[in-house]
Amino acid sequence: MGDSTASLIEAYHDLNANIVDELEDEPSALEFMRYVAKNRPFVVRKAATEWQAFEKWDAAYLRKAMAGEDVKVAITPSGNADAVVRQEDASDVFMEPYEIEEPFGSFLDAIQESSGRREVDKANVRYAQTQNDNLRNEYSPLQSEVPSEISFARIALEQAADAINLWLGNDRSVTSLHKDNYENIYVQIRGQKHFTILPPVEMSCVNERLLPKGRFAPSDINVGQETDGLIVKLNTNAEPVPVATWDPDTPEEKTTRYSHLAKPLRVTLREGDMLYLPSLWYHKVSQTAGEEGFVCAVNYWYDMDFAGQHWVANQFVRDVYQDEQKKPQYPSLTISTGE
Amino acid sequence: MGDSTASLIEAYHDLNANIVDELEDEPSALEFMRYVAKNRPFVVRKAATEWQAFEKWDAAYLRKAMAGEDVKVAITPSGNADAVVRQEDASDVFMEPYEIEEPFGSFLDAIQESSGRREVDKANVRYAQTQNDNLRNEYSPLQSEVPSEISFARIALEQAADAINLWLGNDRSVTSLHKDNYENIYVQIRGQKHFTILPPVEMSCVNERLLPKGRFAPSDINVGQETDGLIVKLNTNAEPVPVATWDPDTPEEKTTRYSHLAKPLRVTLREGDMLYLPSLWYHKVSQTAGEEGFVCAVNYWYDMDFAGQHWVANQFVRDVYQDEQKKPQYPSLTISTGE
Numbered sequence: 001m002g003d004s005t006a007s008l009i010e011a012y013h014d015l016n017a018n019i020v021d022e023l024e025d026e027p028s029a030l031e032f033m034r035y036v037a038k039n040r041p042f043v044v045r046k047a048a049t050e051w052q053a054f055e056k057w058d059a060a061y062l063r064k065a066m067a068g069e070d071v072k073v074a075i076t077p078s079g080n081a082d083a084v085v086r087q088e089d090a091s092d093v094f095m096e097p098y099e100i101e102e103p104f105g106s107f108l109d110a111i112q113e114s115s116g117r118r119e120v121d122k123a124n125v126r127y128a129q130t131q132n133d134n135l136r137n138e139y140s141p142l143q144s145e146v147p148s149e150i151s152f153a154r155i156a157l158e159q160a161a162d163a164i165n166l167w168l169g170n171d172r173s174v175t176s177l178h179k180d181n182y183e184n185i186y187v188q189i190r191g192q193k194h195f196t197i198l199p200p201v202e203m204s205c206v207n208e209r210l211l212p213k214g215r216f217a218p219s220d221i222n223v224g225q226e227t228d229g230l231i232v233k234l235n236t237n238a239e240p241v242p243v244a245t246w247d248p249d250t251p252e253e254k255t256t257r258y259s260h261l262a263k264p265l266r267v268t269l270r271e272g273d274m275l276y277l278p279s280l281w282y283h284k285v286s287q288t289a290g291e292e293g294f295v296c297a298v299n300y301w302y303d304m305d306f307a308g309q310h311w312v313a314n315q316f317v318r319d320v321y322q323d324e325q326k327k328p329q330y331p332s333l334t335i336s337t338g339e
Numbered sequence: 340m341g342d343s344t345a346s347l348i349e350a351y352h353d354l355n356a357n358i359v360d361e362l363e364d365e366p367s368a369l370e371f372m373r374y375v376a377k378n379r380p381f382v383v384r385k386a387a388t389e390w391q392a393f394e395k396w397d398a399a400y401l402r403k404a405m406a407g408e409d410v411k412v413a414i415t416p417s418g419n420a421d422a423v424v425r426q427e428d429a430s431d432v433f434m435e436p437y438e439i440e441e442p443f444g445s446f447l448d449a450i451q452e453s454s455g456r457r458e459v460d461k462a463n464v465r466y467a468q469t470q471n472d473n474l475r476n477e478y479s480p481l482q483s484e485v486p487s488e489i490s491f492a493r494i495a496l497e498q499a500a501d502a503i504n505l506w507l508g509n510d511r512s513v514t515s516l517h518k519d520n521y522e523n524i525y526v527q528i529r530g531q532k533h534f535t536i537l538p539p540v541e542m543s544c545v546n547e548r549l550l551p552k553g554r555f556a557p558s559d560i561n562v563g564q565e566t567d568g569l570i571v572k573l574n575t576n577a578e579p580v581p582v583a584t585w586d587p588d589t590p591e592e593k594t595t596r597y598s599h600l601a602k603p604l605r606v607t608l609r610e611g612d613m614l615y616l617p618s619l620w621y622h623k624v625s626q627t628a629g630e631e632g633f634v635c636a637v638n639y640w641y642d643m644d645f646a647g648q649h650w651v652a653n654q655f656v657r658d659v660y661q662d663e664q665k666k667p668q669y670p671s672l673t674i675s676t677g678e
Contacts, residue, residue, distance in 0.1 A: 007654070008655040015646050030368055033373060034497075038647030038649075155369070156373075201648060201651065306354050307354050308376065309539065309653075310648070311350075312347055312350040312354060312540065313347075313652035315350060316343055316655070317655065319343035320655075
């Protein structure tokens with residue numbers, strides 16, 4: 001009996017080059033639809049250099065535009081929001097960040113001060129990463145400085161963006177490997193983002209596990225005071241959540257029997273670059289601050305199409321993998337020939 | 340442990356309506372690409388009524404245009420070319436037709452004479468169905484009377500048609516359930532075609548089996564003489580071929596444990612109608628002759644894209660199904676509670 005899951009990954013690589021296509025210009029709606037049909041990423045360098053955001057968004061301008069506004073900020077001990085944290089008892093927990101609201105100016109001060117001090121700074125890490133259409137809400141003073149839609153996506157997918165998110169942080173934050181049920185257009189404004197991405201067929205490589213949820217929180221004596229000394233609070237009421245626990249940057253750890261077959265793609269977005277990250281692709285994202293010590297990006301989420309085969313085929317890959325986990329694994333038989 | 344294959348088919352039906360979309364007009368290249376991306380069929384009624392072929396192709400015109408031309412004709416005892424035939428020893432063989440060349444005029448005579456006599460005519464059945472780009476070769480006198488490309492497909496898929504095939508026969512021929520590695524644009528000129536189609540995820544429903552190949556041939560005493568009395572000649576040198584043996588029109592026979600989950604779609608093409616049959620969809624095709632006693636259609640094959648996930652995901656569905664066939668099936672356990 002063959003190993004269908006291994007064959008799937010190997011066949012995928014045989015038929016798909018291990019590169020992210022670089023387009024000269026923004027694609028037409030039809031060109032974009034061809035990429036959606038293939039569920040393959042592309043990058044367009046300098047696609048956003050005409051955007052007002054690209055021209056205007058330095059620290060002084062952002063402070064002025066957002067003066068008087070409070071923003072939601074994720075706070076973690078080491079820049080690892082929505083990530084797996086190993087507890088003292090060696091159990092793993094999927095941790096969500098402590099969330100506060102603070103004046104935009106104080107937030108940006110903290111980001112800039114802490115930037116580039118990854119090795120020495122022990123203070124908590126801030127990241128504005130709410131992913132709840134925040135650009136059209138909390139950050140609405142900045143909304144008109146980016147396009148209201150990515151026009152090729154709106155036309156091709158026949159829909160308005162479901163969310164436009166602003167991301168503001170520094171090099172101390174890393175977003176761990178995960179996937180989203182969205183077609184994602186990601187545009188870098190300041191600093192750099194380093195994407196490590198895997199196609200959905202590599203589901204069996206990422207060691208998805210059901211983990212309890214937790215949230216960072218101040219210890220009781222500190223409530224409402226300081227945010228140093230965050231502790232892990234388990235959410236014992238929440239259902240465990242499936243989490244990719246393999247890290248393509250430490251590929252020998254937390255492996256499955258398929259992890260060695262993964263061929264992660266890496267692409268760095270520099271200021272003005274645009275990435276199409278297709279639905280269900282796994283992505284891990286780290287960042288390098290720009291010259292003013294912060295990193296800023298905007299992404300557009302368009303609903304993926306659950307019709308056709310794309311969604312159900314990927315659920316099937318997952319189901320087959322999970323069934324296999326429940327079966328005993330026997331070593332392969334070696335038949336002695338008596339010689 | 341769940342049944343991943345059953346879940347796949349059920350989820351597909353939950354997310355995809357059990358109809359063939361009917362479009363008002365030929366789609367734009369972008370609209371077409373959305374259907375290719377979803378791997379879903381559509382029909383455009385009366386799309387070809389402006390074609391010269393639609394206006395001109397009556398029997399008299401075809402005889403005149405093709406005067407002096409010999410054409411390849413498939414001959415079978417009962418209209419079942421490329422189909423499974425049960426032998427006297429109860430074994431099944433995948434049969435290819437006997438092929439002859441004959442003057443177009445004699446061929447069309449035979450088609451018209453035999454038309455509508457399915458129940459009583461015991462003569463062999465003729466069908467011009469070579470599927471080798473025959474419209475641009477054998478039938479080149481007719482080539483200019485259909486478009487050289489389906490323009491929305493050429494633009495969307497960025498390629499010329501790989502083959503343009505003319506099909507000419509009568510109601511006695513049936514094409515049994517199979518699939519092709521092509522995006523297929525099928526246009527009815529005369530008579531009707533009745534398509535029964537299944538999406539690729541229903542692979543596990545069609546009872547694909549590896550069968551030996553055979554070919555109908557005259558018995559030795561008749562070689563070069565008559566085509567009556569065709570016998571089965573096994574091709575013992577050929578590798579066995581995978582063949583769908585379940586028939587959606589006799590759904591209780593030759594079933595797999597998944598056949599009952601299939602939801603075949605049915606669509607009839609009338610004169611001038613166009614069908615997009617997406618790559619890897621199973622299709623069975625029967626026909627009803629037009630007023631002159633023949634059926635004529637033209638189809639355009641565009642190469643499918645083997646990149647992305649589409650091809651590999653469908654291979655995976657097949658691999659998982661085939662692995663399952665090799666395992667013993669146990670009845671499910673019922674645990675007695677002692678009550």
